[in-house]
Amino acid sequence: MPGTQAAKTQGVLWSWLTTVDHKRIGILYGSSAFIFFLIGGIEAIIMRLQLARPDNTLVSAQTFNELFTMHGTTMIFLAVMPFSASFFNYMLPLLIGARDVAFPRLNALSYWIFLSGALFINAGWLFGVAPDGGWFGYANLSSTQFSPTHSIDFWMLGLQILGISSMLAGFNFIVTIINMRAPGMTLMRMPLFVWMSFVTQFLLVLAFPAITVALILLMFDRFFGTLFYAPSAGGDPLLWQHLFWIFGHPEVYILILPAMGIVSEVLPTFARKPLFGAPFVIFSGIMIGFFGFGVWSHHMFSVGMGPVADSAFSIATMLIAVPTGVKILNWIGTLWGGSIRFRSPLLFSLGFIAMFTMGGLSGIMHASPPVDLQQTDTYFVVAHFHYVLFGGSIFGLFSGIYYWWPKINGRLLDERLGKWHFWLMLIGFNMTFFPQHFLGLIGMPRRIYTYAPDLGWHFWNMVSTIGSLIIALSFVVFIVNVVKTMRSGTPAGPDPWDGRTLEWSIPSPPPVYNFAIEPTVHDRDEFWLQKNGDGHGGKPASRPRAATPQDIAAIHIPPPSHWPLVLALAVAVMVSGLLVSTYQIIVGGLLTLFCMYRFAMEHHRPAAGHGH
Amino acid sequence: MGLRGPSRGEESQTATMPRRFVSPSRVRAVLLVLGVLVLATSCGWSLWDSPMTTVRPRSDFGRWIDDIFMLISWTTLVIFVAVEGGLLYCCWRFRDRPGAPTPRQIHGHTPLEISWTVAFAVVLLILGIPTIRIIFKTQEAPAATDLRVDVAGHQWWWEFKYPGLNVTTANEVHLPVGQTVAFHLQAPDVIHSFWIPALGGKRDVVPHRVNRLIMTPEAPGEYYGQCAEYCGTSHANMRFRAIVHPKGEFEQWVKAQQAPPVESTDALAQQGKEIFGKSACVGCHTIAGVSAGVIGPNLTHFASRRTFAGSLMQTTPENLIKWIENPDHMKPGALMPNLGMTGDKSKALAAYLLSLK
Numbered sequence: 001m002p003g004t005q006a007a008k009t010q011g012v013l014w015s016w017l018t019t020v021d022h023k024r025i026g027i028l029y030g031s032s033a034f035i036f037f038l039i040g041g042i043e044a045i046i047m048r049l050q051l052a053r054p055d056n057t058l059v060s061a062q063t064f065n066e067l068f069t070m071h072g073t074t075m076i077f078l079a080v081m082p083f084s085a086s087f088f089n090y091m092l093p094l095l096i097g098a099r100d101v102a103f104p105r106l107n108a109l110s111y112w113i114f115l116s117g118a119l120f121i122n123a124g125w126l127f128g129v130a131p132d133g134g135w136f137g138y139a140n141l142s143s144t145q146f147s148p149t150h151s152i153d154f155w156m157l158g159l160q161i162l163g164i165s166s167m168l169a170g171f172n173f174i175v176t177i178i179n180m181r182a183p184g185m186t187l188m189r190m191p192l193f194v195w196m197s198f199v200t201q202f203l204l205v206l207a208f209p210a211i212t213v214a215l216i217l218l219m220f221d222r223f224f225g226t227l228f229y230a231p232s233a234g235g236d237p238l239l240w241q242h243l244f245w246i247f248g249h250p251e252v253y254i255l256i257l258p259a260m261g262i263v264s265e266v267l268p269t270f271a272r273k274p275l276f277g278a279p280f281v282i283f284s285g286i287m288i289g290f291f292g293f294g295v296w297s298h299h300m301f302s303v304g305m306g307p308v309a310d311s312a313f314s315i316a317t318m319l320i321a322v323p324t325g326v327k328i329l330n331w332i333g334t335l336w337g338g339s340i341r342f343r344s345p346l347l348f349s350l351g352f353i354a355m356f357t358m359g360g361l362s363g364i365m366h367a368s369p370p371v372d373l374q375q376t377d378t379y380f381v382v383a384h385f386h387y388v389l390f391g392g393s394i395f396g397l398f399s400g401i402y403y404w405w406p407k408i409n410g411r412l413l414d415e416r417l418g419k420w421h422f423w424l425m426l427i428g429f430n431m432t433f434f435p436q437h438f439l440g441l442i443g444m445p446r447r448i449y450t451y452a453p454d455l456g457w458h459f460w461n462m463v464s465t466i467g468s469l470i471i472a473l474s475f476v477v478f479i480v481n482v483v484k485t486m487r488s489g490t491p492a493g494p495d496p497w498d499g500r501t502l503e504w505s506i507p508s509p510p511p512v513y514n515f516a517i518e519p520t521v522h523d524r525d526e527f528w529l530q531k532n533g534d535g536h537g538g539k540p541a542s543r544p545r546a547a548t549p550q551d552i553a554a555i556h557i558p559p560p561s562h563w564p565l566v567l568a569l570a571v572a573v574m575v576s577g578l579l580v581s582t583y584q585i586i587v588g589g590l591l592t593l594f595c596m597y598r599f600a601m602e603h604h605r606p607a608a609g610h611g612h
Numbered sequence: 613m614g615l616r617g618p619s620r621g622e623e624s625q626t627a628t629m630p631r632r633f634v635s636p637s638r639v640r641a642v643l644l645v646l647g648v649l650v651l652a653t654s655c656g657w658s659l660w661d662s663p664m665t666t667v668r669p670r671s672d673f674g675r676w677i678d679d680i681f682m683l684i685s686w687t688t689l690v691i692f693v694a695v696e697g698g699l700l701y702c703c704w705r706f707r708d709r710p711g712a713p714t715p716r717q718i719h720g721h722t723p724l725e726i727s728w729t730v731a732f733a734v735v736l737l738i739l740g741i742p743t744i745r746i747i748f749k750t751q752e753a754p755a756a757t758d759l760r761v762d763v764a765g766h767q768w769w770w771e772f773k774y775p776g777l778n779v780t781t782a783n784e785v786h787l788p789v790g791q792t793v794a795f796h797l798q799a800p801d802v803i804h805s806f807w808i809p810a811l812g813g814k815r816d817v818v819p820h821r822v823n824r825l826i827m828t829p830e831a832p833g834e835y836y837g838q839c840a841e842y843c844g845t846s847h848a849n850m851r852f853r854a855i856v857h858p859k860g861e862f863e864q865w866v867k868a869q870q871a872p873p874v875e876s877t878d879a880l881a882q883q884g885k886e887i888f889g890k891s892a893c894v895g896c897h898t899i900a901g902v903s904a905g906v907i908g909p910n911l912t913h914f915a916s917r918r919t920f921a922g923s924l925m926q927t928t929p930e931n932l933i934k935w936i937e938n939p940d941h942m943k944p945g946a947l948m949p950n951l952g953m954t955g956d957k958s959k960a961l962a963a964y965l966l967s968l969k
Contacts, residue, residue: 061845061944134842140819141802141844146767231820237803238818271706277720280729302805302840303816304823307751311744318736325732328695330725335702339712342703350703357695361688364736368684368743370677370750373813374666377805377840443664443809445840448848455836456662534717 018560020104021512025111026090027408030401032115033082039122040074041475043067045468048432052465054453064449065132066151070122072135073155076255077162078118080389083397084258085114088173088197090408094503094510095191097182097519102175104558105599110169112568117161120572124154131155134447136248137218139229139240144222150579153222157575160215163208164571170204173197182502184521188282191501191524192275195282196261199289200254206293207250214243223578238303245296253292255389256356257285259396260327263349266399267331269497270346271338274525277330284323284330291320301369302376310369317367324360328353343497344418348399351426355391359384362437377447380440386433395425398478406492410508413489417481424474431467435460500528505543513555516547563602567595663836666809670835670856673812673827676746684739691735750813754794754826761785762796765804765817767843767947768850769909769922779869780898782909783852783923788862789832797823805841808854814840829856836923845945851923868969869913872900876967884964887957896948899968908948914968921946932962 019025047067050058059067089107093100101107124130129151133142142152177198181190190198218240220226227233229240268275275281297305297313305313331353340346362384366372375381398421406412444457451457495504502519503510505527522541523529529541574588660667669675706715754760763785764771772785787793797806797817806825807814810833815825839850857865876882885902888894894903900912914920917927921943925931931942936958939946953961 061848065842065845065847138803138842141842146802146844231818238821271715273715274717274719276718277722277725280720280725302814303818304821307748310747310751314743314747315740318740319733321736322729322732326725326729329728330720332695332698332702333720333724335699335706337715337718338702338706339708339715340703340706341708350699353699354696358692361692364688364739365681365684368680368739370743370746370813371681371684373815374677374681374809377814377842438659441666442659442662443666443836443838445807445838445848447842448838450848452851455664456659532714 015560017565018108018562020100020108020558020561020564022089022093022101022104022107023408023510023512023514025107026086026088028086028111029082029089029114030086032111032118033079033086036074036078036118037083038475040071040079041472043071043074045472047071048465048468050449051451051461053462054451054455054458056450059449061449062132065134065447066124066130068447069131069134069155070125073121073131073159075389076135076251077159078121080255080393080397081166082114082118084197084200084255085110085169087193087258087262087397087400087404088169088201091404091503092173092176092194092197093180094407094506094514095194095501096177096180096185097502097515097521098176098180099514099555100558101172102180103172105561105564105602106168106172108561108564109567109599110165110172112565113161113168113571114165116568116572117158117165120161120576121154121158124151127154129154136244137240138244139218139221139237140231140235142218142222142240143230145230152218153579156215156218156222157578160212160219161571161575163212163215166204166208170201170208173201174205177201182515182519182521185526188279189521189524189526192264192278192281193258193261196257196264196285199285200257203250203254203257203289203292207247207254210243211247214240214247217243219578238300241300241303242296245299246293248299249296250289250292252385252388253288255393256396257288259352259393259400260285262396262400262403263331263352265501266345266349266403267334268525269403269499270341270343270349271335272341272498273334273338274500274528275330276333276336278524281327281330284326287323288320291316291323295320298367298369298372299376301366301372314367314369318364321360321364321367328357328360343402344413344415344422345399345403345497347419347422348395348402351422352392352395352399355387355395355426355429359387359389359391362387375440377445378440379436379444379446382446383433383436383440386429386436390429390433398425403497404503406496407503407508407510409486409489410492411485411487411489412492412496413485414481417477417484421474421477421481424470424477428467428470428472428474432464432471433467435463435467439464495527498531500525502526505530512557513552515544516552516555517544519544561599561602563595563599567592567599570595663834664809664838668810669812670831670833671811671827671829673750673825674810675830676750677813680739680742680746683742687735687739750826751824752826754824755792758792758794758826759788760794760796761787762798763806763817765797765799765806765839765843765850767801768839768846768943768945770806770837770839770850770852771909774866777866777870779866780910781869781913781917783919783921784855784917785837785852786855786857786862786865787829789829789856789858791862792826792828795825797825802843803841804839804843804850806837807840808835808837810835811854811856816841829854832856832858832861846922846943849922849924849943851919853919853923868916873912873968876964878963878967880960880963881967882964884960884962884967887953887961888964891953892949892951893961911965911968914965916969927966929959929962929966932965933958936961 016024046059047064050056050064129149131151131154133147133152137155141147177194217228221228227235229235229237231237264275264281295313295317297309298317301310366375366381402413402418439457439460442456492508494507506515530543531540533540570588570591574585574592577584577588667678669678760775762773762775769783771782773780795806797815799817799819804817805814806817811829812827815823833856835854837852837854839847889902894905896905896908898904898906898910898912919925920927921935924943935942936953938950939948940950
């Protein structure tokens with residue numbers, strides 16, 4: 001096993017920098033995501049403090065605009081997406097019975113490019129020109145005429161870098177899921193988290209090209225004087241909105257589908273029943289992904305598209321509520337007749353269902369264009385999508401964290417603290433965001449750094465701010481929980497929850513090769529079947545035979561590589577050259593080409609050599 | 613059905629267990645929560661009466677929207693109660709009990725799942741039909757009899773022109789009650805959104821496009837409006853007022869606006885007029901008979917407006933002096949430059965502007 005030997009001799013840091021192990025990359029993604037989640041949270045708290053009172057002067061208008069731009073960008077691209085990616089990385093191979101992803105070095109490259117893009121966007125803070133155009137960066141406010149500083153450049157180039165990372169990861173997981181499933185794992189036997197992730201990867205590779213195009217046009221406008229979005233020269237700022245939202249709406253499902261997958265794993269485990277109507281849940285996930293590309297203009301009902309387009313996109317949007325509703329009822333069907341153990345992972349999943357339902361229902365309201373004309377760009381919409389993305393995605397992802405933490409870390413998180421975390425988060429969340437529905441209905445627009453005292457908005461704003469502090473407190477509890485149990489928590493053992501899927505059949509944390517013997521799969525709940533039979537009188541499935549030392553010695557593990565890291569650095573040098581000098585672009589470009597070459601040829605061996 | 617929970621026998625076993633759900637401490641907790649809720653709602657009872665409320669519509673357009681909103685609200689409330697209630701019921705009814713056997717491994721129930729899929733689709737159809745009717749109703753072409761108001765959204769103030777009446781004003785749009793008005797929306801710089809919540813929905817103001825918003829105000833009053841599309845630094849300060857006049861009053865307002873400004877005899881105001889005429893003010897502002905700038909608001913009848921600078925401040929001498937001395941301090945990013953008008957100069961200018969009734 002060259003991987004573990006290298007780790008011993010070359011030091012811990014180097015082993016992490018050069019790792020191609022999907023589990024370690026998963027941990028890197030997860031910890032980066034959590035740090036950015038905290039940064040995005042701090043940005044949110046500052047905004048809430050500013051809005052706690054009318055005519056408040058805690059931050060300036062400019063700072064506030066930077067805060068909401070970076071809060072949105074951070075939470076979407078640097079927190080929720082990499083959180084999901086950490087589960088794709090760590091769990092997908094385990095759930096499909098594989099030893100790694102299809103392209104381990106490409107996987108490492110995705111992470112390092114993600115990190116350089118994330119740091120690039122945030123570098124704006126250091127230079128005093130943090131992005132301030134909103135996470136949606138509407139043209140023509142983003143033009144050099146109206147945004148002459150580099151603030152938009154940091155955002156635009158950073159997103160381009162992140163796009164590369166998402167595309168690489170998307171292709172990698174598509175290939176992994178199609179090709180690397182254990183024998184017997186047909187598509188319909190794939191666990192639900194794998195299915196929802198599978199749909200997500202397709203959304204990633206189909207949606208990101210749209211924003212890439214939009215950003216390239218913007219880059220040309222800003223750097224080379226083209227006029228794609230300049231209305232005075234016949235360009236069209238609405239072109240940006242169409243391109244952005246045809247990415248942006250699938251993006252919403254990129255954020256929510258992995259969480260739906262997690263919930264679909266957690267509920268069966270803690271209700272001790274299979275997922276109710278799994279094929280319905282799978283197909284509704286596919287339908288959500290498919291319709292997700294046909295509803296983008298519901299973000300644009302107020303731009304004046306005309307009644308026919310308004311009607312068409314309204315109907316499409318209402319249509320997408322059908323598979324979403326189906327999922328919720330199937331989850332409740334899973335609980336029905338179960339024997340529900342209220343451990344912290346399940347609480348977060350229940351929180352997901354309860355809160356996501358509310359976000360879905362308020363979504364139906366502004367699926368109706370006339371109603372949307374009152375609600376869009378108000379706090380009503382802010383409340384709506386926080387119920388979907390916080391009440392949905394974040395609750396779902398934390399359900400996954402509590403669920404899989406013992407698998408990843410080998411020790412259980414503290415249940416008592418976990419419950420404190422959940423209840424504080426649930427109360428704080430509702431206190432923060434439910435009043436924002438009221439605020440929207442009494443006319444409070446989004447993205448305002450201040451408001452007058454005579455509007456009747458101050459009471460609910462104060463409630464909302466207090467709620468946001470309770471959310472912050474809940475994450476303090478979580479951090480205490482992690483620190484406390486990291487070294488001294490109860491050892492989890494391989495199967496602490498009486499799990500149903502393959503990851504629980506191997507030790508916690510899993511060995512570097514995951515499965516000593518490749519499992520053979522007979523059912524979606526394969527491990528449950530191995531333990532209990534199918535529940536209809538069927539016999540338990542056969543377990544893989546015990547591994548011998550020879551088996552383990554014969555396992556091929558990809559060796560570590562530093563080229564992913566170096567290549568990501570070269571890309572960062574090239575892209576940041578756009579803000580520094582043409583020479584840096586050329587040097588960085590040549591460096592990138594060189595690194596790509598070395599990356600490609602690293603394991604190339606002459607035909608006569610002894611390949612693996 | 614295959615949907616049954618634990619059998620009757622198990623239920624009677626658990627009935628002998630202490631009923632934890634009705635302990636006095638829990639009753640107290642529930643009462644406390646209820647009390648807090650009542651308090652919170654009574655604090656918010658006047659909630660819907662904000663000058664920017666959307667749920668007390670004061671125009672036909674606003675009413676139609678509110679009707680659909682109410683239809684969807686009640687429908688979703690029913691779904692909400694059913695789903696959340698079902699969820700809570702499941703959590704209570706099927707909670708793990710000591711010694712409970714492994715539940716039956718039910719994989720699904722296809723007819724049931726098909727029926728709730730269809731049920732959702734039917735509900736959405738019910739909501740979709742009136743929606744589409746209102747979409748078309750609210751986007752009809754304007755009639756020739758409509759009062760036309762040309763709205764221009766500037767960073768960060770609003771300009772209103774009445775092409776048929778030859779009136780130009782800023783940050784306050786005056787309308788007669790019961791008269792259908794057609795707003796023609798244009799943006800000379802970036803995208804804004806024109807919104808008077810009490811009079812109905814918003815419509816984006818997009819450069820090089822003319823969007824329309826048509827409505828008939830139904831009750832006199834002063835309604836607040838605000839830009840609803842993020843448009844740069846002082847987006848939050850891009851506010852305005854819609855003043856709906858009772859019958860007859862609007863004509864008086866129009867007459868006053870059409871008249872040339874009254875020449876003030878006040879010495880300070882005269883001095884202010886002189887400063888105005890000699891300074892860079894004239895490059896941006898129009899005052900009928902004095903200057904013809906078009907970048908900033910038309911100031912011909914400045915003193916007739918209740919607020920100024922994107923409806924940010926009441927029109928008082930103190931506010932006006934502060935504004936003239938340092939516009940960026942009052943409205944961050946304001947495009948009106950600081951012309952170094954201080955002391956006597958700003959006082960004189962303020963006196964002049966306040967004489968422009």
